Amino acid sequence: MTQWSLFKLAVIFLTRVPIKLTASVTDADINQSSRYFACVGVCIGLVMVLLLWALSLVLPMSVAILFTIGASLLLTGAFHEDGFADVWDGFGGGWSQQQKLDIMKDSRLGTYGSVALLILMLSKFHLMLALSSNLSALLWGVVLAQSLSRLNATSLIGKLPYVQLDTQSKVKPVAKSLQLSCRTALYLTGIAVLAAACVYSVLTLWQVIALIVTLWLTRLVCQYWFKTQLGGYTGDCLGAAQQISELMIYIFLVVSLI
Template sequence: MWCHVNKPTFLVAVVFLTRLPIKINSPVNDELLNDASRYFALVGLLIGLGLATIYAALQSLLPIEIAVILTLSAGILLTGAFHEDGFADVWDGFGGGWSVEQKLNIMKDSRLGTYGALALCLIMLLKFQLLVLLSATWYLPCIALILAHTLSRAMATSLIGLIPYVQLDGQSKVKPVAQYLSTSAKESVYLCALSVLLFAWLFGLLSLWHVVAMVACLWLVRKLCVLWFTKQLGGYTGDCLGAAQQIAEVSVYLMCLKVWL
C-alpha cells in the first residue's frame, strides 16, 4: 500500500518526476524505475500540495493573474517541465511524422517544432485561464491543484503496460520510462488517487456524484489517450505518458470549474 512507503524507491520516484536535489545512493535500473512508478501519484500529491501552498501565499499579496502565473512557473521549475516537454514532443511527432519511425525520430529530437510550440502555448494558456476563473473563491485553485496533479499522474501511470511500449530499436528508448505495473503498484496508484477524492468528498468540496463524474471523465480521457497513442504509434512512449498527464490535468481543472462555478 502507498502509505507504507519504501524510502529508496519513493526517492527514485521523486527524482524522476521533479528536479529536487536528492541523492540516490543505490544504482537506478529499469526494475527500480518500474517499482518506483507505484509512487508517481503520491509525488503528484506532494507537488500539488506545494503549488497550492505557493498559490495561497501569493494570492494574498498579488493580483490573482500574477499569482497564477507565478504558481505555474513554480510548477515548471519544480518538475523541470518534464510532462510539458513530453506533451510538446507528442504533438511534434504526431503532427510532423508519417510513419511510426518518423514520429519516434521527431519525438526524440530535442528541437521544438511548430506543432509542439503551439500546443504548449495553448495548454498553458488554458491552465492559466481555468485557474483564474476558479480564483473567484480563493481556496478553490488550491484544491484544484492538489486534485489535478495527483489524479493526472495516477491516470498517466495507469497507462503503463496497458498498451505496448514502443521504441526506435531494441536498445534505444526515446526517454526513460517504466514499462510495466505490478498488481500491488496499481493498487498503490489507485488508492492514492481515491484517497484524494475521498478527502474532497468528506470535506464537502465534491458531492458523491461529482466524484463519480470526475472518475468517469478521467476514464474517458484515459480511453481516448489509449486509442490515440495506439493509432499513431501502436503503443506508448515516455512522451505519451507526459502528454496524457497534461491532458488529464487540464481535464480535472475543467471538471472543477464545472462543479464549483
C-alpha cells in the first residue's frame, strides 16, 4: 500500500469516518498503518478544537465541552473508551487470566467498567473545564492529548506478548508484530516532536520535558499493570492505555498551567 492508503486505513481503524479503500487489505497493511495512529489523533483533536471553538461562541463553555466530548465519541465510536471499560471489568471481576479474558470479551458492561467509565468521563469534563480559563491551553491541550495518548498506547506494541485468544479480534493484526518497525517508530517520534514544537507556545521547555517524562512513567505503569494482570496485553489494554494517557495529559496541563 502507498503511505496515503496506510493513513486512510488508520483512519478507518480508529474512527467511524466513511472512507473506502479500493485495494485489498492484509494483516501486514493494518500493522503498518499503526505508524499513523498518532497522526489520526491529531486530526481527531483538530476536529474537536474546531467544534469546541464554534460551540463556545453561542453556548456556555461547560456545555460546549460536554457536546465536544460527545461528538468525539461519535467520531471514534467510543473505540478506546470501550477497551478502557472492558479492562476494568476484566481485571476487577476475574481471578485467573482466562476469566479476565472471558470477561473482557463479554459485550455486556459490568459494575467495575461502568464506574471506571463514569469517573473517566467526569474527569475529562472537569479538567477541560478547568483548562478553559486559558483558552489557548485548552485548544492546544486537546490536540496534544488526542495525538500523544495514541502514540503512547501504540508504543506498547511488542513490549509485552499479545494474549488475546480471539482470532477475530480487531486489533490482532496490529498487535501480532513482535515489535514496531524502525520506520513506524520514526513516524511516531516525528509526530511527538511536531506536537511538542506546536505546544511550545503554551508550555516552557522544562514543562515539555516534564510532560514527556509523565507519559513515559504512565507507559511503564500500564505495561506493569497489564503484565501482572494478564501476563501480556490485548486490544482492550491498548485502548485503556490511550485513555489513561489522555487523562494524564489533561491532569498535567491543569497542574502546570492553572
